[in-house]
Amino acid sequence: MSHIPQHQLIDFHYGELNAAESREVREHLANCEACRADLAALETIGKTLYTLEDSSPPANGFEQLMNRIPTSEMISAPQIGRLQVAPYFLLLIAIIFSASIIGIFHQNIAALSYFEWFHQFAVVDKIGSLGFSAILLSSIGVLLTAAIAPVLILEMRQRRNIQRL
Amino acid sequence: MVNKSDEELIVLVRRQNTAALKELYRRYERRIFNFILKYCGRRQLSQDLLQRTFERVWFGAHLFAADKGSFKGWVFTIALNLTRNEMSRKYYRYHHQDLSEVDEQEVSFPSANIHTPETAVIQQERKALIARALGLLKPHLREIIILKHYQQLKFREIAEILDVPEGTLKARFQKAIADLKVLLNAEDF
Numbered sequence: 001m002s003h004i005p006q007h008q009l010i011d012f013h014y015g016e017l018n019a020a021e022s023r024e025v026r027e028h029l030a031n032c033e034a035c036r037a038d039l040a041a042l043e044t045i046g047k048t049l050y051t052l053e054d055s056s057p058p059a060n061g062f063e064q065l066m067n068r069i070p071t072s073e074m075i076s077a078p079q080i081g082r083l084q085v086a087p088y089f090l091l092l093i094a095i096i097f098s099a100s101i102i103g104i105f106h107q108n109i110a111a112l113s114y115f116e117w118f119h120q121f122a123v124v125d126k127i128g129s130l131g132f133s134a135i136l137l138s139s140i141g142v143l144l145t146a147a148i149a150p151v152l153i154l155e156m157r158q159r160r161n162i163q164r165l
Numbered sequence: 166m167v168n169k170s171d172e173e174l175i176v177l178v179r180r181q182n183t184a185a186l187k188e189l190y191r192r193y194e195r196r197i198f199n200f201i202l203k204y205c206g207r208r209q210l211s212q213d214l215l216q217r218t219f220e221r222v223w224f225g226a227h228l229f230a231a232d233k234g235s236f237k238g239w240v241f242t243i244a245l246n247l248t249r250n251e252m253s254r255k256y257y258r259y260h261h262q263d264l265s266e267v268d269e270q271e272v273s274f275p276s277a278n279i280h281t282p283e284t285a286v287i288q289q290e291r292k293a294l295i296a297r298a299l300g301l302l303k304p305h306l307r308e309i310i311i312l313k314h315y316q317q318l319k320f321r322e323i324a325e326i327l328d329v330p331e332g333t334l335k336a337r338f339q340k341a342i343a344d345l346k347v348l349l350n351a352e353d354f
Contacts, residue, residue, distance in 0.1 A: 007335040010342075016319060045345055049314050051288075052295045057198035058212050062190050065216050066183065069223050 004028055004035045013042050098137050106133040171236035178226040189236075190219055196316060197244045203311045204248050206300055214251060218244045238325045241318075245308060245326060252304065298348035306341035313338060 004012075004025055011017050012025045029036050058064070102109075109115075110129035115136075118124050124132055145152075166174065166188040177185035197218055202211040221243050229239050299307060312323045320338075324331045 006339050010335065010338060011320070014313070014320075041346070042342065045342055045349070046314065048295060048349060049299075049310070049345075051291055052203070052299070052315075054195065054199045054315075055202055055208070057194050057215060061194055061198075061212070061215065062187055065186075065190065065219050068216060068220055 003032065004038075006038070009035065009038055009042065013039065013046070094141070098141070102130065102133045102137060106130045109133040109136065172231045175222075175226055175229050175236055178223060186219070186223055189222065189240075193237075193240055197240065200241065200311055200316055201244055201248050203299065203315055204245075204304075204308060205252055206296065210251065214244065214247050217247055221247075234325050235322070237318075238322055241312070241316075241326045249304070295349065298345055301348055302341060302344055306337055306344060309334065309338050310341050310345065 008017070008021075008025065012022060017025065029039065106129045110132045115132070118132070127135070166184055169177075169185075169188070171189065171192070174185040174189050178189065194215065198211055198215045201214045201218075202208060205211060205214075218240065222240060225243075229236065299310065302310065308327070309323060312318050312326065313320070318326070320331050320334055324334045327334065329337075
């Protein structure tokens with residue numbers, strides 16, 4: 001006679017078998033001393049573990065929780081959605097915008113009187129008005145990014161914290 | 166609020182409804198607290214982790230996806246991850262947490278069944294033995310015993326929380342029971 005697999009006995013003990021399976025196990029147990037002993041051992045362990053009863057949580061737990069939660073700083077779902085999409089979208093717009101400006105106005109930009117001083121360097125003539133405009137706009141981009149870096153870092157940290165949840 | 170389901174309440178929590186959060190806290194406070202307490206054996210730490218669990222429920226309410234599982238599973242997952250992270254720090258002996266070494270006040274035991282000083286002592290000793298055996302189980306086995314036995318979750322729910330196949334989970338549970346039998350020296354109980 002084959003015995004009840006241990007996992008099925010555990011399911012039976014914790015009431016996780018359906019009615020038909022339970023009946024089958026009960027019928028087997030009625031005729032099998034070894035399986036009855038296995039079940040009894042499981043029940044003994046169960047009763048032993050239940051000796052360790054539940055404890056009461058702290059009385060004013062929710063009040064303490066509310067002190068930890070600044071409700072005004074709640075990050076709502078739509079806001080998170082925007083936070084996740086906005087940087088990539090803005091970057092794409094910035095690239096398209098910068099490329100258009102450089103493509104259309106590179107000669108006018110290079111010819112501006114503000115940049116006369118730069119033309120004394122041979123490298124400026126080598127890279128041409130297109131290269132000069134690209135470097136100029138990239139530099140402006142880097143400076144602007146550096147200026148808002150603290151905000152970006154804060155946002156990154158905030159998002160990392162949310163992802164850890 | 167009392168008549169609403171967990172999933173309805175978490176939708177309200179997303180809209181910063183503190184009454185909904187309070188109801189969820191009321192429903193799960195005791196279970197989560199005892200789950201953490203039995204896992205780590207430290208009352209103060211359990212209180213802190215309980216608070217941090219619900220802090221995350223509040224701030225991460227929008228991350229809960231009802232189609233991917235129940236709120237119960239989600240909140241236990243948060244509590245479990247927080248506890249695992251905390252216990253994995255080097256100042257806790259993660260792999261062999263001896264719960265019997267902690268102060269009696271930390272793992273407090275109700276004394277409803279204690280009638281005489283003698284039985285009280287015996288009861289306390291038995292509880293200390295069980296706590297120690299539980300603490301000596303490897304964490305990945307201990308958490309299954311706590312979730313299954315003390316929290317009365319179904320294997321399907323535990324598999325969801327631990328993110329392991331149900332078959333693997335049952336095999337681990339069998340191993341945990343076998344280890345406990347050895348640790349408890351079952352014939353003495």
